[in-house]
Structure formats: structure tokens, C-alpha cells
Amino acid sequence: MALPFEAPRKTDLRERAALALDAAGYRVEGALSSIPLPEELNLKGAIVGDLQAVDEDGTRSVFCVRNDWNKAVPQWIANWARASHHLEKVRIYVLVDEVSSVMEKSCRSCGAGLLLLTRGDQFSLQTIVDPTTLTPEQLAAEFSNRLKEARRRMERKLDLNRRDIERKFGEVKGLVEELSNEKQAEYMAALEGTDKKWQDWGARLSERLDEASSSGGLEELHVIETEIDQGIDLQGQ
């Protein structure tokens, strides 16, 4: 049943997902249960999801239907996924109708399963990520690896760009000798300004990587990774 103010696209995807789950042999429940969260995680509420199914041995699968398949799993679902690995017989799945590497990577990092809704003659499901293959230790290692890789990429980018600026400083005499004194000073100031921006960028991202490391924030890590790819804004923002 659609929640109040639910976007029609979400309602449509949930209905298709229910058909596909049924066709795949899941026993889709009519009403959603609230699964208590482990107290030690200090999270409010319970695990609910958009659809639930219970299999013969009592394992409850919770399905979160998402239209924005090209983004990372949001933090609140990632929190549920992490929590499910502290609980017995609870699994969290993200269900999408298109798949992206961003979504897949983030599901693996937080321990959520990922199902792809496909449409042939009827709706069916393809498992992209199986949550039963991910242990809490593996999740922690996966997250830690991503953090390390992000930090390496950030430092490499910073190093490359600052070396380039250093090279320009070294060549500055030849580059600016035909310019007026005023223009020369402007050029030098611009180079120094760009260098400072890179330094600040590196310091800021380093701090945020440290914070992400202690908070385990998947969504924040994804934002940091995007900012590393983008580098600094040379237009001055």
C-alpha cells in the first residue's frame, strides 16, 4: 500500500516488484512487520522496508524499492543493512529496475543485497549482490579498503597538481617576460592562489575521510569519492 505523499513512480515500481517477487517464489507478506534494531547501534525506529517476505525457515527478507538506481544506497538503508548482520534471519535487499556500479559498490560496502527487476514476458529478478555472502568482517574490510583507496587517489591527485604548479613557478620567468609588471604579478598571484586551493582541498578531504572512517558513513564516503574525482573548482567556488 502506498504511503501518503508517495511518488507515483515509486508506487509503480513497488507493484512491479511485488509481482516479480511472487513469480520468483518469495512469500510476500500482506502487512509489513517492524523489526527491532539492535540497541547497541543507537538508531531510532525499526526495520520496515517497502515489501517483506518470509521463507520456510523463518528468514525475513526486507526489500527497499528505489527509483534512483544511479546513486549510492542512502545512509538510512545502509544502517538497516549493517544492523541486519547483527540480527538472526533478517536480510535487507535494495530493489531497482536498472543497475549502476555506484549502487552495486555501495550495497557491497554496507551489506545490502541488490536485486534487479527485469521485464521479459513477465517481471523477474536477477541477484546482483547476495547479502548472505557478506559477513560483518568482510563489510568492515570492504569499507576500510574503499577509504584507503579514496585517500590514495586524493593524495595522488593533490601531488600531481601541486607538482604541475611548482613546474610553472620554475618556468615563470620565461612564461611572463613579455607581460607587463602588473600582468606578471597577476599571473604569480593566480598560481599561488591555485596552489593554496589545492592544499585546502587536500586538508579538507583528509579531515572528512578521517570522520567517515570513525562514523562508517557510506553516503559521506561516496560524496568524498565524487569530490576527489572532480578536484578543485578553478572558477573560485
Next chain:
Amino acid sequence: MKTEADNLSQVDPRAITKNPHNPRRYFNDEQLDLLRTSIQEIGILVPLIAYESKEESGTYVLMDGERRWRSALELGLRTIPVSLIPPPTPLENLLRMFNIHMVHEDWPLISVALALRDVIKESGEDREKRLSEMTGLTRSSVRRAKRLLSLPEYELELIQKEAHLDRNEQVHREDLYLEIEAAESVMRNEFPEIGKTYSRDEVIRQFARKREEGSLEAVTDFRGVSDLIKAAQDERIKRKDVVRTFQRLIEDPRLNPRDAFQAVGASAFEQQTLARRAQLFVTALASLDESEELSADFINQLKRLREEIDRLLGNS
């Protein structure tokens, strides 16, 4: 006097119902994700506002806090903080909703228009100034909302269905329909013979089809209609040709209003524009003193102008 803070309660979110006067709105997942994470990790810090339902004991009608309420249901929260207020009259309910949401500035124009329709119905008040005072909307917002409300119900439904989408995903946008409404209105006023063949609803639907079929480059293409009407004041353009062009514009969803204007009125429109500029230039020249020395560059330009004028007048 009791304030809302004095009536703070912890309420089961499942006991809350939508306000009947809240226009139908949708929230995308993306719009709510940050809020959901915040509520899950920290909780709801700002209480919702609701009143106890007269119809159903133990249930509450929401005044403010749709997003927080929706997030609380999804997150399985057992109780949420709610400030309870006395049940308002229907009109008080509507006006209070306006006050709350105008502060947030989070209603799209279609939602404002539909809520305004309810205010007009409840209060019997239709005057722009008075509606502005009652709701806190600017008079120009009231005017725009009323223009939107004048559209056929079918078109309003289309706008509302897409209101939650990102602007670049919307086909049936409010600004599109405001342009269509303006174009239809000026066409009907200046060419009443069009109204004898095509109803207003029909024209609006046909104009909307141009957007649906990708015939428009921009929603402002409909300004080609008013440009054509201005051009039609030129004595060289026959009224029946303009009427025929409007008929084609209505009947063919692939015909862009700018193209229609180009085909019939572009030359006349350009000459009207030049005539206005010429008038300003003549006035400026007339104000120059004959004894004033003219620069060589200015004299050259005047000579060039005289050559062009002789060339054009030689052809007339």
C-alpha cells in the same frame, strides 16, 4: 494562553491522517533521504503540528510536518513529538496551512492554486487584494494562481501529477500553461472568429500537445502568437491569412508558434519595430541645434542613412 509548546505530545505516526486541505503532493525518495537519515540517527527535533480529529476519536489531522511524518512511518518510529492545537474551522485550517507553507516556501504554484481554490470556495472571497491579505501571498502570486485555476481540470491534473518531478523531467509545467493561457486569451480577444470554431479547452489542449510532441524549443515560443497579432496591425497583412494561420496552429500539433509568426508576420513585425526606432531617432535628430558642429563620423553615418532611405523609398 496555552501555546503549542504546552501541548506537546508523543503520538503514534499511524494515528495521524493527511489534512484534507493539503493539496495532493508527492515526495521523491531523494528529497527525503537526508531527512530520513537524520531522523534515524538523531530523531525528530522539531515537533509536527496536528489537531485531534472530530470525526474519529484517537486520530489526529496533520497541519505541518508532512515530510517528517512520512519519514517516521517509513522508519518504523513508534511515537513522534507533535504539538496539538485546537481543531480549526475549515477556513482557519486552509489559511493556517497557507501561513505555514508560505514560510517554508515549499509549495509549487499548482499546490498554491489548488489550496487557493479551497480558500475561495470556503470564504466566498474572490478579490485578488483580499485573497492576498488573507493568505499572505503576493498579489502577483494570487493572479498567477487564478490564471492556472482557469485551466481545464484535465490540464490541472497533468500538472499536478508531475509537480514532484525535477523541472527538466516535467512535460506539463506550470510556466508552459501560463504561456499557453496568455496566448489563447490574446488570440481569442483579438480574433473572436477563432472562438466560434474552437472552444477554449480545445485550443489549450492542442497547444499543450505541441509540448507533448516535442514541437517547442521553449515554452516562450507561444509569444509568437502575440507577436503575430501585433504584426497583423500592418495593412499589408490580410486578416483572413492570420485567421487561417491560427487555425493551422491549433489543428497541427507539430507547428511551432514562432514558425507560424515567421511565415506570416515576421516582416511586418520587423518593420513595426524599425518604425518605432525611426520615430525615436527622428525625435533625437530634431532636438539637435542647427548651429551645432557635427563630427565627421556622425556626418558619414547620416549620409549612409540617407542612402538607405532613398533606396527603400525608391522601391515604394
